[in-house]
Amino acid sequence: MINLELAVTPQYWGRGLGRYLTIHCMQNLRAHFGRPDSYFSIGTQRDNVRARQLYYNLGFMRYTISTRAIYPGHSTTLNPPVG
Numbered sequence: 021m022i023n024l025e026l027a028v029t030p031q032y033w034g035r036g037l038g039r040y041l042t043i044h045c046m047q048n049l050r051a052h053f054g055r056p057d058s059y060f061s062i063g064t065q066r067d068n069v070r071a072r073q074l075y076y077n078l079g080f081m082r083y084t085i086s087t088r089a090i091y092p093g094h095s096t097t098l099n100p101p102v103g
Contacts, residue, residue: 022049038074 028038046060062080064071
């Protein structure tokens with residue numbers, strides 16, 4: 021798994037930079053590390069509407085929702101019970 025983080029500061033919002041960076045990174049990752057059975061997984065904070073809309077516009081679909089809690093020295097994913 022390759023983990024990559026991207027961010028665009030508010031002063032550059034609305035210029036297509038996030039879209040460009042996301043597409044460019046996906047193209048390069050696919051060219052250098054892609055396999056026919058590989059896929060991209062993207063995560064963002066629940067309240068980051070701009071990022072979620074960008075990912076939906078690029079064809080990503082919501083697959084799962086998780087909550088991540090970070091403690092000093094490590095992090096863990098907490099999945100609340102369903103039902």
